[in-house]
Amino acid sequence: xxxxxxxxxxxxxxxxxxxxxxxxxxxxxxxxxxxxxxxxxxxxxxxxxxxxxxxxxxxxxxxxxxxxxxxxxxxxxxxxxxxxxxxxxxxxxxxxxxxxxxxxxxxxxxxxxxxxxxxxxxxxxxxxxxxxxxxxxxxxxxxxxxxxxxxxxxxxxxxxxxxxxxxxxxxxxxxxxxxxxxxxxxxxxxxxxxxxxxxxxxxxxxxxxxxxxxxxxxxxxxxxxxxxxxxxxxxxxxxxxxxxxxxxxxxxxxxxxxxxxxxxxxxxxxxxxxxxxxxxxxxxxxxxxxxxxxxxxxxxxxxxxxxxxxxxxxxxxxxxxxxxxxxxxxxxxxxxxxxxxxxxxxxxxxxxxxxxxxxxxxxxxxxxxxxxxxxxxxxxxxxxxxxx
Amino acid sequence: xxxxxxxxxxxxxxxxxxxxxxxxxxxxxxxxxxxxxxxxxxxxxxxxxxxxxxxxxxxxxxxxxxxxxxxxxxxxxxxxxxxxxxxxxxxxxxxxxxxxxxxxxxxxxxxxxxxxxxxxxxxxxxxxxxxxxxxxxxxxxxxxxxxxxxxxxxxxxxxxxxxxxxxxxxxxxxxxxxxxxxxxxxxxxxxxxxxxxxxxxxxxxxxxxxxxxxxxxxxxxxxxxxxxxx
Numbered sequence: 247x248x249x250x251x252x253x254x255x256x257x258x259x260x261x262x263x264x265x266x267x268x269x270x271x272x273x274x275x276x277x278x279x280x281x282x283x284x285x286x287x288x289x290x291x292x293x294x295x296x297x298x299x300x301x302x303x304x305x306x307x308x309x310x311x312x313x314x315x316x317x318x319x320x321x322x323x324x325x326x327x328x329x330x331x332x333x334x335x336x337x338x339x340x341x342x343x344x345x346x347x348x349x350x351x352x353x354x355x356x357x358x359x360x361x362x363x364x365x366x367x368x369x370x371x372x373x374x375x376x377x378x379x380x381x382x383x384x385x386x387x388x389x390x391x392x393x394x395x396x397x398x399x400x401x402x403x404x405x406x407x408x409x410x411x412x413x414x415x416x417x418x419x420x421x422x423x424x425x426x427x428x429x430x431x432x433x434x435x436x437x438x439x440x441x442x443x444x445x446x447x448x449x450x451x452x453x454x455x456x457x458x459x460x461x462x463x464x465x466x467x468x469x470x471x472x473x474x475x476x477x478x479x480x481x482x483x484x485x486x487x488x489x490x491x492x493x494x495x496x497x498x499x500x501x502x503x504x505x506x507x508x509x510x511x512x513x514x515x516x517x518x519x520x521x522x523x524x525x526x527x528x529x530x531x532x533x534x535x536x537x538x539x540x541x542x543x544x545x546x547x548x549x550x551x552x553x554x555x556x557x558x559x560x561x562x563x564x565x566x567x568x569x570x571x572x573x574x575x576x577x578x579x580x581x582x583x584x585x586x587x588x589x590x591x592x593x594x595x596x597x598x599x600x601x602x603x604x605x606x607x608x609x610x611x612x613x614x615x616x617x618x619x620x621x622x623x624x625x626x627x628x629x630x631x632x633x634x
Numbered sequence: 635x636x637x638x639x640x641x642x643x644x645x646x647x648x649x650x651x652x653x654x655x656x657x658x659x660x661x662x663x664x665x666x667x668x669x670x671x672x673x674x675x676x677x678x679x680x681x682x683x684x685x686x687x688x689x690x691x692x693x694x695x696x697x698x699x700x701x702x703x704x705x706x707x708x709x710x711x712x713x714x715x716x717x718x719x720x721x722x723x724x725x726x727x728x729x730x731x732x733x734x735x736x737x738x739x740x741x742x743x744x745x746x747x748x749x750x751x752x753x754x755x756x757x758x759x760x761x762x763x764x765x766x767x768x769x770x771x772x773x774x775x776x777x778x779x780x781x782x783x784x785x786x787x788x789x790x791x792x793x794x795x796x797x798x799x800x801x802x803x804x805x806x807x808x809x810x811x812x813x814x815x816x817x818x819x820x821x822x823x824x825x826x827x828x829x830x831x832x833x834x835x836x837x838x839x840x841x842x843x844x845x846x847x848x849x850x851x852x853x854x855x856x857x858x859x860x861x862x863x864x
Contacts, residue, residue: 249751256748263736523735530732533693534746535721535797537714628717629688 253540257547272556275612279560280567283604287568288576290600291592296487303480304452305461307339308468311476318447323472327453330471332464334456338448340434342441344402349391353428357437379436383416385426402430405442412436525623532628541624542617549616553609561604569594638702639801639832640667640690645699647685659685660696661857669800672823672833674843677854683836684729684805686854690834691803692720704800721746725794727804731786733778739765739789740774746796764792767829768822784815791822795831802826804835808842816841823847 261268308327310319321338328336340357382400394400396417402410418426432440443449453468455461465477528541536544567573569592647660659682667673667690675683688694689701692708695716701709704723708716725746733742743761752760765771768788778786787807794802804823808816816839823833824847837843843851853860 247751248753249749252748252751256745259737259741260734526732527734530734531745532717533726533728533732534793535717536745536749537717537721540749625713627694629685629693 249540250543253543254547257544257551260544261548261551268552272552272559275552275556275608276559276563279557279604279608280563282607283561283564283600284567284573284576286600286604287564287596288573288592290597291568291595293488294595295593297484300480300484300487303483304337305455305458305480306453306465306468307450307478308453308472309450309476309478310474312474316476318443318449319451319475320447322446323475324451326472327451327468330464330467332456332460332467333453335454337452339450339452340437340441340443341449342437342443344430344440346388346391347403351387351391351428353388353430355437355440356429356431357434357441358431359434379433380412381415381433382412382436383418383431384414385418385429387427388430389414389417402440404439408439410436410440524620528620528623529626529628532624532626538621538624542621545617545620546613549613550609552616553612557605557608560608561601565594565596568592636668636670638666639669639704640665640834641700641702642666642690643700643702645689645696645701647682647689647694648697651697659857660689663699663857663859665852665859667832667834669832670827670830671849672827672835672847674848674851675834675836675854676838676843676851677836677860678838681854682857683854685857687803687805687834687836691724691726691801692716721750721797723799724801724803725797725799727787727790727794727802727807729806729809731790731810733786733790733793735779736777738775738777739770739781739785739792742778742789743774743792743796746793750797760796760798761792764795767825768792783810783812784818787811787815787819788822791826795826800830800832802831802833804833804837806837806839807835808837808839813841820845820847 308319308323310317324336324338327333342355344353344355345351346353384400388400389395392400394414396414398414399411400414402412404410412432418429418431437443438445441449453464455464461479461481465479468475468477531541531544532538567575572592642663642665645660645663646658649657649659661682663686675686677683685694689696690703692703692711693716695711696709699709700707703719706719708719711719734745740761743764744757747757747760761774762771765774768791770785770788770792773781773785773789778789781789787810791802794804807819811819820842823835826833827847835842835848842848
C-alpha cells in the first residue's frame with residue numbers, strides 16, 4: 247500500500263512540475279467533456295420532461311385538416327365519436343397559441359372549467375364551472391414576464407383586436423416547467439373569444455378509449471367514418487418527440503464525438519510520441535530500480551488524475567450549465583425557436599448510466615493513450631540510459 | 635579474507651547479433667570483484683567499459699557466459715527479477731548524472747526508494763543521513779538546475795545510496811567535473827569504502843585510476859580485458 251502511496255505522491259510531483267501544461271490539458275479536456283455531457287443531460291432531461299407532459303395527454307384526439315391546414319372542428323362530430331364502440335369519453339378542447347406583443351412571448355391559452363388533469367395550483371384558486379369570463383390561472387412564465395401576481399388584472403387582445411381584461415386567480419405549479427410555464431387557463435367562453443373559435447366548433451376533440459389495446463382499432467374506425475380529419479394518438483406523439491430529440495441530439499453528439507476523437511488522437515500522438523525527455527525519465531526510473539509494473543502504476547495514476555479530474559470538472563460544469571443556468575448554449579439548437587421564450591427550467595434529472603457513459607468514453611481512452619505508449623517505453627532495456 | 639561479490643565467467647555481449655551492424659561490445663571477459671574493493675575499469679571511449687558495467691550491474695543480460703552477483707546466478711533471470719535484485723543490491727552513478735529535471739535534490743534522491751514502499755519518515759532519515767555524509771544537506775530543497783556540477787554529482791551519488799546497496803557502479807563519474815571537484819569525489823568514494831561499499835568505476839580519468847583509493851585497475855580495450863592488476 248505504501249508503495250502505491252509513494253508512487254501516487256511522486257506522480258503528483260511530476261504533474262506539479264509542469265503545472266501550466268497540466269492545467270491547460272485538464273481545461274481543454276474538461277471543455278470537451280462539458281459539451282458532451284451537456285448535450286447528454288439536456289436530451290435526457292428534455293425526454294424525461296416530455297414523458298411527463300405526454301402522460302397528461304389524452305390517448306387519442308381528432309383534428310380537422312383541410313388542404314393540409316388545421317381548422318376548428320365541428321362540435322357536431324362529438325356525438326358520432328362517442329357512439330364508436332370502445333370510446334369511453336369524448337371532450338371538446340379549446341386551445342391555441344397567443345403571441346404577446348409586449349414581451350414577444352408565445353403563450354398557450356387553454357379553455358377549461360376546471361384545472362386540467364395532472365396540474366396543481368401553487369397559489370390562489372383554480373377555475374370553476376361558474377367562471378365564464380374575466381378570470382385566468384397562469385403559469386409562472388407570464389407572471390414573471392409581466393411582473394404581475396395573483397389578484398392582478400392582465401389585458402389580452404382577442405382576434406377582433408378587442409382588449410380583454412382578466413383577473414389572475416391562481417398560479418400553477420407542476421413537476422415540469424415545460425407543461426405550465428407558458429400556460430394561461432381561462433374559461434371556455436373567454437378562450438373562444440381570445441382564439442377566435444366560435445361556439446359551434448373546438449380546436450380538437452379528445453377521446454378516451456376503454457381498452458388501451460384497442461386504440462388502433464378506434465383510430466381506424468374514426469378515419470374510415472369521418473372525412474377530412476387527422477387522428478393523433480399519444481403513442482405517435484411520444485415517438486415523434488423521441489425521434490426529434492434523438493435526431494437533434496444525435497447530430498450534436500456526432501459533432502462532439504468527432505471533437506472527442508480529435509482530442510483523443512492528439513492525446514494519443516502526444517503520449518505515443520513520448521518526448522525524449524519522458525523516455526529518458528522512464529529510463530532513469532528503470533535504471534534506479536523501478537520495475538515495469540511500478541512505471542505502469544505511475545502512468546496509470548497520472549492518466550487517472552488528469553482524466554478523472556477533467557471528467558469530473560466537465561460533468562459538474564455541464565450539470566450547472568443545464569440545470570442551474572438552463573443550458574443557454576444548447577437550447578436554441580436543441581429545443582427550437584417556438585418554445586424558447588418564455589424561458590423554462592429543466593428538471594434535474596440525471597441517470598447513473600449517463601455518468602458512467604461519460605466516464606467510460608472519457609477516462610478509458612485517455613488512460614489507454616497514456617499507459618500503452620509508456621509501457622512500450624518501459625519494456626526497453628534500462629542499460630540504454632547508460633549510453634544516453 | 636573478503637568474499638567474492640561479483641564473478642563473471644567468460645561473458646560475451648553482442649548487439650544486433652547476426653545483423654550487418656553486429657557489434658561485439660564485450661568479448662570473453664572473466665573477472666571477480668571482492669567485497670570492499672574499489673575497482674577501476676580503465677580504457678578509451680568505446681572500449682566496452684559501460685557495457686561491462688551494465689552487464690555486471692544487472693541492467694542487461696549477456697549473450698553468453700555466467701555472472702554471479704552477491705552469490706546469485708543472475709544470468710538466466712527475467713527482467714523483473716533483475717530489477718528487483720538491482721534495486722536492492724546495486725546503486726548507479728551515471729556519466730550524465732541522469733537526474734530528473736525540475737525536481738529538488740531531495741525529491742531526486744528519493745526516486746529509487748519510492749517503489750521500495752519506505753515510509754516518508756524512513757525516506758527522510760535516509761536522505762538526511764547520506765546528504766550529511768555528502769555535505770549537500772543545505773541544498774536539498776533546491777531544484778537541481780540551481781545546483782553546481784559538484785553538488786549535482788553528489789545528489790546523484792546520494793540517490794545511488796538511497797536503497798542502501800552493497801555495490802556502487804559509477805560510469806565516468808568525473809567526466810563533467812574539474813580537478814578540484816574530481817578530487818572531492820575521490821574523497822567521497824573513499825568514505826563509501828569505509829561504509830563497506832564495493833565500488834566499480836569505469837573511467838579514463840587519471841585522477842580516478844591514479845588515486846590511492848583504487849584497489850585494482852582493469853584495463854579494457856575493444857571489449858577485452860588487456861591487463862588486470864593492483
